[in-house]
Amino acid sequence: MAYGSFRHFLETLEQAGELTRVADPVDTNLLITEWADREMKSSGGGKALLFEQPVVDGKISKFPVAINTMGSRNRIATALGRESIEEIAQEIQLILKAKPPTDLREGWSLLKQGIHLLHARPKQVKDGPCQEVVHLLDPSTLNSQPSTSVFSLREIPILKCWPNDGGRFITLPNVHTRDPETGARNVGVYRMQVFDERTTAMHWQVHKVGARHGKRYYERNERMPVAVTLGGDPALSFAATAPLPDGLDEILFAGFLRRKSIEMVQCKTIDLEVPANVDFVLEGYVQPGEMRPEGPFGDHTGYYTAVEDYPVFHLTTITHRRDAIYPTTIVGIPPMEDFYIGDAAVRIFLPVFKMNFPELVDMTLPAEGVFHNLVFVSIRKQYPYQAFKVMHGLWGMGQMMFSKYIVVVDEDCDVHNTSDVLFRLCANTDPARDTTVIKNPSDSLDHAPSEQNIGSHMGFDATRKLPGENYHRQWPELLKMTDEAKALVDALQKKTR
Numbered sequence: 183m184a185y186g187s188f189r190h191f192l193e194t195l196e197q198a199g200e201l202t203r204v205a206d207p208v209d210t211n212l213l214i215t216e217w218a219d220r221e222m223k224s225s226g227g228g229k230a231l232l233f234e235q236p237v238v239d240g241k242i243s244k245f246p247v248a249i250n251t252m253g254s255r256n257r258i259a260t261a262l263g264r265e266s267i268e269e270i271a272q273e274i275q276l277i278l279k280a281k282p283p284t285d286l287r288e289g290w291s292l293l294k295q296g297i298h299l300l301h302a303r304p305k306q307v308k309d310g311p312c313q314e315v316v317h318l319l320d321p322s323t324l325n326s327q328p329s330t331s332v333f334s335l336r337e338i339p340i341l342k343c344w345p346n347d348g349g350r351f352i353t354l355p356n357v358h359t360r361d362p363e364t365g366a367r368n369v370g371v372y373r374m375q376v377f378d379e380r381t382t383a384m385h386w387q388v389h390k391v392g393a394r395h396g397k398r399y400y401e402r403n404e405r406m407p408v409a410v411t412l413g414g415d416p417a418l419s420f421a422a423t424a425p426l427p428d429g430l431d432e433i434l435f436a437g438f439l440r441r442k443s444i445e446m447v448q449c450k451t452i453d454l455e456v457p458a459n460v461d462f463v464l465e466g467y468v469q470p471g472e473m474r475p476e477g478p479f480g481d482h483t484g485y486y487t488a489v490e491d492y493p494v495f496h497l498t499t500i501t502h503r504r505d506a507i508y509p510t511t512i513v514g515i516p517p518m519e520d521f522y523i524g525d526a527a528v529r530i531f532l533p534v535f536k537m538n539f540p541e542l543v544d545m546t547l548p549a550e551g552v553f554h555n556l557v558f559v560s561i562r563k564q565y566p567y568q569a570f571k572v573m574h575g576l577w578g579m580g581q582m583m584f585s586k587y588i589v590v591v592d593e594d595c596d597v598h599n600t601s602d603v604l605f606r607l608c609a610n611t612d613p614a615r616d617t618t619v620i621k622n623p624s625d626s627l628d629h630a631p632s633e634q635n636i637g638s639h640m641g642f643d644a645t646r647k648l649p650g651e652n653y654h655r656q657w658p659e660l661l662k663m664t665d666e667a668k669a670l671v672d673a674l675q676k677k678t679r
């Protein structure tokens with residue numbers, strides 16, 4: 183199902199009993215975080231929350247705040263218009279099966295072609311609800327008027343998430359940019375710290391496509407147009423967080439996910455297009471070379487990330503729906519909403535991983551690893567050192583390069599059962615023989631490496647050892663009950679109950 187608006191998605195969640203409305207005024211300064219954190223930590227991710235009267239600087243905002251809207255397995259599937267995420271994985275599998283690719287690059291390009299064939303290509307439209315209300319933020323008028331009389335970022339109920347945060351942060355922005363050389367579009371979720379009423383930070387980390395586009399503009403010494411959208415069909419927000427390869431258009435991918443083209447309108451003050459059905463559009467630019475300290479921010483690592491220089495985003499215009507709703511999230515000590523977003527991405531792209539690693543059975547990134555820190559993979563092992571081959575392959579694949587610990591287990595271990603994986607890890611490894619430590623780029627937000635952006639990663643081969651793997655004894659048999667005994671005890675227990 184394609185959602186015509188973010189509101190439509192929230193109504194669907196409400197009808198399914200997946201959304202709680204909060205009618206009382208609640209402060210955007212810490213209190214929405216505390217409420218949402220409790221919800222996200224409750225069983226299965228709790229419910230989505232709609233704060234109808236968010237308070238900013240003592241005043242009730244006219245825009246409600248929605249949070250935790252994708253924070254459960256059910257809700258992320260609903261966000262993508264499906265009964266379950268596996269439906270999407272199956273569709274991707276079908277596209278890849280139509281003409282089996284020989285390698286990963288061909289796989290992605292086939293996926294791209296397949297998506298095109300599914301009529302997911304974006305469509306141009308003349309106008310859209312996202313421009314129902316237009317506020318041109320002319321800096322000269324702003325300076326000459328009291329700031330409270332002018333529409334600005336102050337009107338949007340942006341959260342101060344954690345007590346020692348450097349300010350208020352837009353946490354779920356879809357940041358639209360273009361490569362000035364190829365014209366290729368990119369949409370990524372990069373948080374934005376509000377500096378004042380019309381400037382923010384732009385936190386695209388060095389490895390991300392937004393930063394690469396930015397570098398091209400800096401080299402040309404040209405002002406970089408940037409459009410930030412909030413809300414609309416959640417398929418786009420998901421696509422913007424997904425680790426798609428550089429060049430696979432998120433708007434196209436979102437069209438594939440929602441089974442309907444995304445309609446795009448031209449921005450009012452910059453040469454970029456944005457989805458017509460979003461709630462807010464922040465139009466503006468990044469000036470080459472201009473940097474400002476950003477942070478601290480209570481991050482998805484569970485710690486505050488330190489202050490660092492990041493590019494500055496200048497707003498030229500804000501447009502919005504008349505009935506706009508502000509979508510947000512919080513990150514912090516896991517589990518949080520972002521776990522479900524990342525988990526869905528792994529499940530959707532499992533067929534692509536399997537294409538590259540035919541031995542791969544299943545894979546997961548447990549919540550405790552906050553995405554990059556921990557990966558569990560199960561494989562059907564055939565030859566010595568195959569577990570190491572899989573680890574090295576994963577470390578070479580896009581954002582999997584950040585994986586700090588990879589644990590490889592045999593196919594009969596359920597990677598979604600952390601206890602089972604830890605049992606195999608402890609039982610089946612001799613640390614000196616079964617581990618490897620490599621150097622690789624690390625997540626910019628990881629505070630543990632001695633230097634930012636570079637570090638070491640560790641792989642554990644917790645599979646049973648084969649001849650040729652330097653194991654000189656008989657590998658023991660794993661305990662397993664007979665099916666007959668199990669059936670007999672099932673019957674006996676039924677009688678006893």
Ligand SMILES: Cc1cc2nc3c(=O)[nH]c(=O)nc-3n(C[C@H](O)[C@H](O)[C@H](O)COP(=O)(O)O)c2cc1C
Pocket residue numbers: 353354368369370371372373374385386387389390391392422423424425426511513520523581
């Ligand atoms: C809630 C949330 C917040 C995020 N914040 C940032 C951020 O501030 N900076 C960043 O570089 N990536 C952030 N990410 C991760 C990127 O969105 C993700 O790596 C995405 O694939 C980047 O897109 P790109 O490859 O097109 O650059 C965030 C992800 C989520 C789910």
